[in-house]
Amino acid sequence: MCGFGGFLGSGCERNAxxxxxGRMAAAMVRRGPDEEGCWLGEDGVIGLAHRRxxxxxxxxxxxxxxxxxxxxFVIAYNGEIYNHPELRRKLEGFCSHFVGSSDTExxxxxxxxxxxxxxxxxxxGMFAFALWDRAERSLYLCRDRFGEKPLYYGWxxxxxxxxxxxxxxxxxxxFRGGIDRAALALLAARNCIPxxxxxxxGIAKLEPGTVVTLSRRNxxxxxxxxxxxSTVEAATxxxxxxxxxxxxxxxxxxxxxxxxxxxxxxVAEVPLGAFLSGGIDSSTIVALMQSVAAVPVRSFTIGFADxxxxxxxxxxxxxxxxxxxxxxxxxxxxDALALIPQLPTxxxxxxxxxxxxxxxxxxxxxxxxxxxxxxxxxxxEIFGGYNRYIWTEPLWRRLGCLPDWIRxxxxxxxxxxxxxxxxxxxxxxxAVRQPGEKLHKLATLLTADSPRDAYRRIASFWGGGNPxxxxxxxxxxxxRGGDPWSGRHSFxxxxxxxxxxNYLPDDILVxxxxxxxxxxxxxxxxFLDHRLFEFLWSLPLAYRIGPRGxxxxxxxxxxxxxxxxxxxxxxxxxxxxxxxxxxGPLRDWGESLLDESRLRREGYFDPVTVRQxxxxxxxxxxxxxxxxxxxLMFQSWQEAWQR
Numbered sequence: 001m002c003g004f005g006g007f008l009g010s011g012c013e014r015n016a017x018x019x020x021x022g023r024m025a026a027a028m029v030r031r032g033p034d035e036e037g038c039w040l041g042e043d044g045v046i047g048l049a050h051r052r053x054x055x056x057x058x059x060x061x062x063x064x065x066x067x068x069x070x071x072x073f074v075i076a077y078n079g080e081i082y083n084h085p086e087l088r089r090k091l092e093g094f095c096s097h098f099v100g101s102s103d104t105e106x107x108x109x110x111x112x113x114x115x116x117x118x119x120x121x122x123x124x125g126m127f128a129f130a131l132w133d134r135a136e137r138s139l140y141l142c143r144d145r146f147g148e149k150p151l152y153y154g155w156x157x158x159x160x161x162x163x164x165x166x167x168x169x170x171x172x173x174x175f176r177g178g179i180d181r182a183a184l185a186l187l188a189a190r191n192c193i194p195x196x197x198x199x200x201x202g203i204a205k206l207e208p209g210t211v212v213t214l215s216r217r218n219x220x221x222x223x224x225x226x227x228x229x230s231t232v233e234a235a236t237x238x239x240x241x242x243x244x245x246x247x248x249x250x251x252x253x254x255x256x257x258x259x260x261x262x263x264x265x266x267v268a269e270v271p272l273g274a275f276l277s278g279g280i281d282s283s284t285i286v287a288l289m290q291s292v293a294a295v296p297v298r299s300f301t302i303g304f305a306d307x308x309x310x311x312x313x314x315x316x317x318x319x320x321x322x323x324x325x326x327x328x329x330x331x332x333x334x335d336a337l338a339l340i341p342q343l344p345t346x347x348x349x350x351x352x353x354x355x356x357x358x359x360x361x362x363x364x365x366x367x368x369x370x371x372x373x374x375x376x377x378x379x380x381e382i383f384g385g386y387n388r389y390i391w392t393e394p395l396w397r398r399l400g401c402l403p404d405w406i407r408x409x410x411x412x413x414x415x416x417x418x419x420x421x422x423x424x425x426x427x428x429x430x431a432v433r434q435p436g437e438k439l440h441k442l443a444t445l446l447t448a449d450s451p452r453d454a455y456r457r458i459a460s461f462w463g464g465g466n467p468x469x470x471x472x473x474x475x476x477x478x479x480r481g482g483d484p485w486s487g488r489h490s491f492x493x494x495x496x497x498x499x500x501x502n503y504l505p506d507d508i509l510v511x512x513x514x515x516x517x518x519x520x521x522x523x524x525x526x527f528l529d530h531r532l533f534e535f536l537w538s539l540p541l542a543y544r545i546g547p548r549g550x551x552x553x554x555x556x557x558x559x560x561x562x563x564x565x566x567x568x569x570x571x572x573x574x575x576x577x578x579x580x581x582x583x584g585p586l587r588d589w590g591e592s593l594l595d596e597s598r599l600r601r602e603g604y605f606d607p608v609t610v611r612q613x614x615x616x617x618x619x620x621x622x623x624x625x626x627x628x629x630x631x632l633m634f635q636s637w638q639e640a641w642q643r
């Protein structure tokens with residue numbers, strides 16, 4: 001795993017260009033602490049910088065930027081091509097000049113032999129890279145299918161900049177910065193900034209499954225783009241050729257595909273382990289790892305003093321059953337609280353999924369023993385694990401039978417009492433955590449106009465009162481690579497696709513990549529093998545979401561390895577009691593960032609809206625944790641990066 005960056009322009013003096021590349025590389029040192037490399041084209045038009053975390057091909061033969069055997073291509077690359085041994089064997093007829101064991105060398109040879117688009121179609125892995133074609137004088141920026149690895153790019157004056165991290169772009173002397181208010185509105189609404197937007201105007205995120213090309217034509221750099229793989233289109237094609245076998249046969253095939261994905265992702269020349277929370281996703285990954293490993297797998301979890309958020313006992317029981325070499329680190333609230341001021345150094349773009357905190361903490365624990373860790377990320381989106389996949393569509397069908405005025409009246413009635421009031425009324429009657437918040441979510445659903453609108457309301461915060469000043473909309477800019485709501489899929493399937501297209505790459509994968517790379521740990525997600533994804537989408541939805549709830553196939557796979565009683569429990573997520581901390585030890589920190597005079601002076605947020613939410617939260621009338629955390633994370637980021 002690595003970090004890379006570079007620039008394209010009209011040319012620069014060699015010493016100045018290499019100095020700039022060195023500063024860009026230094027800004028990504030935690031992504032690649034083992035080695036630095038810089039390459040500047042002969043005319044100074046193109047420069048590539050690289051920081052290396054050595055995982056495969058540890059010797060000098062794996063150094064980057066790397067030039068192809070013919071000298072035509074130069075690459076700076078971040079990721080892992082898991083099927084590179086297979087590709088190497090296929091390429092031996094074309095290229096007999098392999099000198100090392102790195103997948104970077106294989107990637108370059110494949111491009112020379114097959115061309116870029118064919119190579120991308122044959123690669124199985126996670127990656128982002130910049131490829132310079134010296135013959136055509138063209139730059140290619142490429143990103144993997146699901147968006148596991150990041151890539152930022154854009155023109156800043158006369159320079160086209162690109163990098164794995166915004167911090168590297170800021171190290172270039174031509175970087176301008178600024179705040180994109182549309183992106184800020186989306187941060188407030190979704191707790192992350194969806195691609196292609198970034199917090200800075202003029203800088204974009206490359207979308208998953210996409211190639212951007214810059215070529216010199218008629219004295220100007222011309223930009224084009226190619227979507228070589230689309231989540232929505234792949235799912236639609238798979239559904240058009242449905243699997244005809246039984247559910248047990250489907251489970252057997254999914255098991256084999258996932259086990260092979262795990263096996264391929266366990267290849268490393270450095271110590272390797274896995275995160276284990278004791279839930280279905282991580283337990284399945286660790287179980288499959290242990291089934292193909294010759295020695296006990298190293299597994300890692302963290303425990304917390306608050307039993308409501310502590311899953312370490314569940315993880316320990318699963319680890320004991322599987323026979324892993326398990327490590328547990330018990331952390332106090334003070335450990336998490338001390339981390340909060342450091343978050344902008346991990347997330348160089350504002351990011352507000354509060355589970356970033358435990359993700360960083362467990363990554364720190366794992367990095368003490370291993371360089372690579374497998375995770376269960378993507379399991380909910382791929383196998384259908386979120387609760388909304390179970391209850392939203394049936395509820396929508398029932399609500400659709402009611403006249404609009406009745407639905408709106410019912411919604412207003414539910415909103416008339418605060419969540420804390422509903423908690424007090426219902427807390428002793430039903431065994432549901434935070435029933436008041438769930439009823440308020442239901443109230444937003446009652447006023448939705450369509451399934452798409454219903455999903456938007458469920459997946460967004462602040463409702464109709466986004467607090468960002470000067471932003472006209474908090475809608476997603478567009479659907480990438482096809483529209484999940486085109487009508488070709490059911491309501492539930494459309495939600496699953498929308499989450500895979502947006503929530504997975506923009507939130508879940510950003511969270512894990514920045515958290516782990518912040519401590520120089522490579523993470524891998526076996527669920528995100530596109531062949532597994534395509535097979536699952538050829539199955540009836542009932543195979544994925546059935547009588548046992550979501551992730552039915554995954555549960556059936558795990559049954560082969562772990563007794564059901566060890567993992568079957570209500571879904572809790574990976575969280576900390578942020579809502580309580582904001583009323584207690586984080587109150588002064590929050591008050592300073594949300595100070596009314598400060599908000600008015602900076603001019604990004606409506607002080608009345610923000611202060612009202614802060615007051616509601618402090619009083620306990622409502623839990624406004626999610627809305628407030630996005631504002632707090634932006635304010636904290638601004639202090640660190642906008643000086």
